[in-house]
Amino acid sequence: MTALPAVQAILALPLGAAAALAFLPDYRLSARLNVAASFATLAVACSLFVLPGFATPYLLIDDLNVVFVALNAFVGFTTSVFSASYIGHELETGRLTPRNLRFYHAMCQFLAFAMNLALTANNIGLMWAALEIATLTTVAMVGLYQTREAIEAAWKYFILASVAIALALFGTILIFMAARPALGEGGMIWTLLLRRAGDFDPALLDLAFVFLMLGYGAKVGLVPLHAWLPDAHAEGPTPISAVLSGLLLNVALYIVLRFKLVIDANGRAFxxxxxxxxxxxxxxxxxxxxxxxxxxxxxxxxxxxxxxxxxxxxxxxxxxxxxxxxxxxxxxxxxxxxxxxxxxxxxxxxxxxxxxxxxxxxxxxxxxxxxxxxxxxxxxxxxxxxxxxxxxxxxxxxxxxxxxxxxxxxxxxxxxxxxxxxxxxxxxxxxxxxxxxxxxxxxxxxxxxxxxxxxxxxxxxxxxxxxxxxxxxxxxxx
Amino acid sequence: MSGLDFDVSHLLAGGLVLVSFMLLYQTRIYALLNVYAAQAFVLSLAVVWQAFVQDKPHLYATAAVAFLFKAALIPYALHRAIDRLGLRREVENVVGIGATMLAGLACVALAIVVMLRIENEADALAREDLAFALAVILLGLLMMVVRRNVVSMVIGFMSLENGLILAAAGAKGMPLVVEFAVAFSVVVALVVIYVFLFRLQDRFGGVDVGVLEDFQGSRR
Incomplete structure (x- = not known):
């Protein structure tokens, strides 16, 4: 048995939980369901350590991403526990309404789904789309308090992240162009890219990496494209700050590492x-x-x-x-x-x-x-x-x-x-x-x-x- | 690929760059919207031509998305937003128009220099299409930098995205192009909804990024 069912489970669990949470009006119950779903995801993620890896055209498990998935699931779980004790107070002080909270809980699980998808994707287009979804989800959460500062922080994050998304997509297209002579339409599958990297045009790879670095590097929070990061952390609910710092930055880093491996494997690119x-x-x-x-x-x-x-x-x-x-x-x-x-x-x-x-x-x-x-x-x-x-x-x-x-x-x-x-x-x-x-x-x-x-x-x-x-x-x- | 296919592709991609330049010197916001709609229209023509030349029916879908959504729906929605919210009609530049145009020329030169370095392993058409696409992307970025007005920043972002769709359509055999086009339309739609929903006007007393600067996040 390969790890494929486990991967499907860590994608389906948060997605299903997000759908359920979107309709649950009682916030105490939602908080518990949020914890339960995160725990189940963690349990399944741990099984990845023993199950053998695999690669399909869309999904991939190897020793590298298991580390990221497990860390993600663990911090996701503890954050849901923290969040359960955090939100009660926010409700009492009136900073959030029960409707806000329903949205918030659904978004928490949806974010977990998007991050797991980005980490297990074998197709670089899918990887890009998953990180885009994760980013847009966090934008919505950063603006949750709807104060003047929160809205400006969300807007700044939105604009910088959108530009970063665009540059990363251009980099992805360039990687495909570089791979096309060797791989044809399979030029977006990461495992194939790595295997045939030596045949790619190094000049195109150079250019692609510059754009990927600008796009995904901004998501990692690298200077000079870091301006969104402090605002987004400061103005959103604190569980989201923890997830941004502890997890989302890692996901972007993981994608940079995947592309670094391809460029390294080429040998002639810089x-x-x-x-x-x-x-x-x-x-x-x-x-x-x-x-x-x-x-x-x-x-x-x-x-x-x-x-x-x-x-x-x-x-x-x-x-x-x-x-x-x-x-x-x-x-x-x-x-x-x-x-x-x-x-x-x-x-x-x-x-x-x-x-x-x-x-x-x-x-x-x-x-x-x-x-x-x-x-x-x-x-x-x-x-x-x-x-x-x-x-x-x-x-x-x-x-x-x-x-x-x-x-x-x-x-x-x-x-x-x-x-x-x-x-x-x-x-x-x-x-x-x-x-x-x-x-x-x-x-x-x-x-x-x-x-x-x-x-x-x-x-x-x-x-x-x-x-x-x-x-x-x-x-x-x- | 025959000479005509090549020439028409070049004409349309070049047209897109030209319209990007036109975006740079607009001083009225309605005119800016109209030029943006024209750009999206040229983009959909370019994508239709690619669909025809490469014989890839799914690219027609991309072209349809580009046309309906970006040449019609978004400019209409922004038009209404400007009317309803009573946003300012002038476009304020941080940099003068002359300097902006020169910087735009430099962007196009950069795009061409970078792309021509690439060996001819990829065919010439794809390479030159990429050069045009990169030029449109850089011009969109430039527009986002030199404009203070929120609506024209959004338009800068959308014209940048048009360059991406051009690149994706020109990359022969690229899978997921339709999905990318749709994904980006979602982002764009969210940006526009954001402008509507949060009425940046009400909150900040004017849709001008300069007004927001008292917040100055980095000093806190």
Whole structure:
């Protein structure tokens, strides 16, 4: 038995749940159904680790995308648990109505469907369409609060994402043009593209990769096309910020990696590595400096996401088994840590009634467990040992020192700059005198604790099967 | 492929680039809409010609979508939006028209230089069609950059998308072209609905991106 039925299940489950949620009026029931559907998707996604991979003209499972699908399903599940405890408060304060919530729950599952489709697609056209659907879904969710800021954030995201979608499609058409002499009408099937890449016209591939990088790179949040990212993270509901940072950026990254493999396999086209490394390093440096003057806490962590996506793209750009391994590990650690931070921040913003960093003071006194988990999260994301982010950052830096010492120095500088900014803000929020009114948070700590303990486990004792799997995938990526 | 097929394809694709230039110097919003409708019409002709030359019936569907949706429905809907919401009728440029036209010329030159580098493994027609398509895409991007007005930004995006459809139709044997055309029409429709629904006018006191800048996300 191949993994095909499992893939059909991870596509059908969220789609069916989305249809059901669109008609369920009771929001408590919807929240539970959302959790149940996400859990079922997670359970099926885990079976992909044992079932053998396959490739049909439209769907594909290999060792690379299993990692992404499983991570996606896990964070999707914990986010649905967080969301269940988050939305009640939004309803009480009147920021959302039950009708909004029905739309929101249906969209959550629809987004999960679109992301799973993008991750399992073997046809580059289908991959493009799935990411387009996922993006449009998140646009709708970012504008959910319908405040002036939310609508502007959604509009900006919409326009930038549409242009990115268009450029990515042009890149896809160019890949097809390059492949057509060798493959004819099969020129959109990724597995065929990879097998015959050596026969393609390198000049067309070069041009295609530039457009793909602009289009999908904007979705990853790479500078200079990152402008949508902080707004979209700050103005939407917090579960969506967690999904954007933890999952959607990864999906775009995954697509970039798929195309990088094709270009690498051609051999005569220009090497994509240096382009990736440059863009990654630029994003990291830019975001590190931008962290200092943030006044909105969700915006702060959105910039931190740009920084980390920059680091991950840089690692894949450097290439080689060690750097690729570090990139994969860092991607996983970043997804887990950043979504945990957004969960915490969501509860904090509800307790304080504000997202402004200036309003958040003395959390360790007034809301001890929120304050301490925020600190733990920031320690993790800033790359302090013994958390897993430290391990992956250390691996990126050491593999870069072996290949390009000058770049490693710049990299370390950027990481230190970001480290300083994060600690400065975290200290202000966690300690001091808690001023201003606030309500006691009734949040459930389970998802946050689950994420952070996984990150801690990866830092202290990474499970050998996971390490072996990542090593194998890293070798696949060249 | 005979000489006539080649020449007509070139004529239509070149016509699309020419209309893209016409979009760049319009100063009245209704005129801009009319020129956009003309561009969509030229696009549907170009796609019909490709369908005929390549003998691919499904491209007729793409052409029909382009014609009905983009040459008729969208300009009509935007026309009504402008009337109903009382949007401003002038188009404000960030950059002067002369400079914009020069930048447009540079875009076309760039498209041609980039495409001519490509060896003749792909046939000449496909390559030159791609050069025209890239020129239309770059001109659409340019228009989005130099215009402050929301409606003309939307039109810039839609003309960019026309370039994409031209490229997809010119890529012989490309599967899913109809689906791409429909998918993009959905995006465009959503953008237009967004303008309607949220009445950027009411919220911001004018459909001008400049007004939004007090929000200045990056400073927060």
């Amino acid at each position: 090497a994509p590595g240096p382009l990736l490394a440059t863009l990654g390093l630029l994003s990291l440096l830019f975001a590190a400096f931008m962290l200092y003057r943030r006044r909105d806490v969700k915006r702060l962590f959105a910039f931190s996401s740009i920084e980390h996506m920059g680091l991950i793209v840089f690692a894949f750009g450097i290439g080689g088994p060690l750097a690729n391994f570090a990139g994969l590990l860092h991607m996983t650690m970043h997804s887990l840590t950043k979504s945990a931070i957004f969960f915490t921040v969501g509860h904090i913003a509800q307790a304080k009634g504000s997202q402004s960093i200036a309003d958040i003071r003395g959390l360790t006194v007034s809301q001890p467990w929120l304050g301490w988990t925020l600190l733990a999260g920031v320690f993790a994301i800033a790359g302090l040992p013994p958390m897993g982010v430290f391990t992956s950052e250390f691996l990126v830096v050491s593999s870069t020192f072996a290949r390009a010492p000058v770049l490693a120095l710049i990299l370390v500088f950027g990481l230190l700059v970001a480290f300083g900014a994060l600690l400065m803000h975290a200290q202000n929020m966690a300690f001091g005198d808690p001023g201003g009114p606030e309500i006691r948070s009734r949040a459930s700590p389970a998802p946050i604790v689950a994420h952070l303990s996984l990150v801690l486990l990866a830092g202290i004792y990474p499970p050998p099967p996971v390490v072996a799997w990542f090593e194998h995938v890293a070798a696949m990526l060249h």
